[in-house]
Amino acid sequence: MREWKSEVWWRNRPVDERVKNLHIPKRIQGSMAPHAVNFEENLFIQGTSGSGKSALAARTLYNIVTNNKVSGRWVEADDYIEMIKDTFDDGGELPEMYSSPHLVKYIKASFDVIVLDGLGEERLTEFATHELGSLIRKRFEKEKATIITSRLSIQDIKHRYGARLATPLAEFDFRAV
16 A cells, blocks of 8 residues: 655655646646636636636646645546546555545645646536535635636536535636636
């Protein structure tokens, strides 16, 4: 079993290692928006497909991690659901194909900032809705920054993931692209 790494451990990694750990998809790295968005804690980027939401989120995440002593991670909404399902067979740990057996826990509570890309594009199931809503609420309660990209409006997100997201989402900075 690979060991658990604390929030401090992730923050204290050298900047090049923290950048590598972001796992920004290669399809986005070459097209990252030239300007990042400054935000206090949470950011919701909404726009149509191909409008540059992911590129803006990637540049913002990159700038935050390179300019501050913080950790971060990129995760696609549908991949997050698959990760959770993959923990079912091994006592809550992820299989070897992932960078860490504890990645789901790190995303929920350890990384200082995450990008949750493509919220609302995952298959609509009660399980997915519950898990993604829970992720957003838990990060909000733990005061961990979250950047969300979605084609859906904030109202559609609240409707899809439940009324319990009304308070967290009201606190998000909003950017339409």
